[in-house]
Amino acid sequence: MKALVLTHGNWGRELIEAARDVYAEGPPVDFLSNADFGVQDLAREITGWLSTHEGPAAILVDVGSGSCGSAALLAAGERPQTWILGGVNLPMVLTFMTGAGLAPDELVSKMIDRALNAVDLVRMPT
Amino acid sequence: MSLLMARIDDRLIHQQVADGCCRSLPARRLILAHDEVAGDATTRRVFLAAGPEDVSTEILTVAETARKLAQLEAAGELESTIVVTATPADMVRLVEEGAPVTAVTVGGMHRSPRRPEEIWSGFFVGESERRALLRLRDLGIHVVFQTVPGAVGRALRELVPPPGPA
Secondary structure, X not given: OEXXXXXXXXXXXXXXXXXXXXXXXXXOEEEEEOOOOOHHHHHHHHHHHHOOOOOOEEEEEOOOOOHHHHHHHHHHOOOOXXXXXXXXXXXXXXXXXXXXXXXXXXXXXXXXXXHHHOOOXXXXXX | XXXXXXXXXXXXXXXXXXXXHOOOOOOOEEEEEOHHHHOOHHHHHXXXXXXXXXXXXXXXXXXXXXXXXXXXXXXXXXXXXXXXXXXXXHHHHHHHOOOXXXXXXXXXXXXXXXXXXXXXXXXXXXXXXXHHHHXXXXXXXXXXXXXXXOOOOEEHHHHOOOOOOO
């Protein structure tokens, strides 16, 4: 399975680098920024990325309902075995990198769980 | 009475529109005027889902939007309505179909092979965009480039000064 992180600005690139600092092995994770693209041009870029690989693919976007999510949906179309996950964060990317041996459905489920569990009230105000 | 905002944005409905515009302005209705998206069920669903939760979002053709805006004007609901087109050419069509537009905000026009010239700070134009923007100006419409309300903006007349007196 291959993964693409798609965000506003360049923070997605930094996110991947931070994940690599934690876990240096695992499959490559690509990055694309929506900067400089209207939604249809962005969709074309994503389509180009999808066309380089025939198997399962996951597109991890910052906000599902934003331009990144919309472009990913347009690009994915009817492509089978293509997941789009919103709310990408460090645990989501790390889970992808460390879960190479899992079936795609199971890996995606785990990625969502780990991403959601990272959103937590760590400390109540005193 | 005038529209809350008439916006040109090549990302159609997205965060800057949903949060940046609809939250900072008292929008109750959002209309995307786009012939192709209005006519394709799958693409319509994608962009309807991108609309903010508490704002009524519709996707209509340019001609349908012009008619809808006339109805809203008659009902006194224009000033809570934001309309978005993807291109300056579509906005010109909207105006020429009779839509009550007096001012236009260019919120997003990104670089592409057909838009190679950076007119200002992340806004790109090609020949057709330039022509259409000048047409809007000729129609007496005030055009400003501004990503979201509150951000720095520039008026078209500053970027492309009108021709002086003969």
